[in-house]
Amino acid sequence: MKTTILKFALFSFALLAFSQVNAQDKKKPDPEKMFTTLDTNKDGTISLEEMKARKTKKEVSAEAQEKRFAAMDADANGAVTLEEFKTSMAKVKGKGEGKKKQE
Template sequence: MKETKVMKRKFIIASMIASLTIPALAIAATDGAPKKSHKGDIFERLDTNKDGEISFEEMTAKSTERFSKLDKDGNGTVTVEEMTVSKREFFDKLDADKNGTISKEEAKAFHEMKREMRKERHAARMMEILDSNGDGTVSKEEFTAASDKRFEAADTNKDGILSADELQTMGPKKHGMKKG
């Protein structure tokens, strides 16, 4: 029992170190200029079923997924050895030239690769939202319909005008766009 608590404590400490290290590498790759995130970005990522609410399962899904990746032998615990393997694998991803060090260029390249992956996911989500007939393209009519639907949803008092308050409530929905 005591060994489990020690392992949990080590896992939490290692996770905290990783959570501090990765953003530092990303900031270093962007010449120290941290990027502002969109207001609803974290909420949108956690609200996986896009119902406007975050359930306990949604909140813990990423942690469970990360834990499962660390638990290489699938026994429900993460050993120091498993953590070490995981950290070495991550380092090796960053160390593109395999010289045993991570240069600013390598950190920047890794950051750019992650950014491109996010762009691709965003484009796929936008297509899912806008391509209402599922033909793989967005027509002017589909685009206009989505825009009209977004406006109507934001215009809560139905006066045909968006007030500052109505615009503010659109923010957490990531521009008010939801598949529906």
């Protein structure tokens, strides 16, 4: 009887953990939608000014925004293309997954 209860509890815990992971997967941002939102003048690129004008949940310093923009602007031409943006998002995603695995 105790074994059955223990198995049920472990199964319930595993199911709960899986559902939380599944919910996190659904919340992942779509890079194309994010890019379109940031590209306010709709020229197909994001400028530093467009990036600085975005509204964020927490305040980000101009210096931090400039560093982030420079990291995204792979060819250093002053504009971030959709491909550069996707590449940058993939790098950030990879770093976040590495942290989760270590914890």
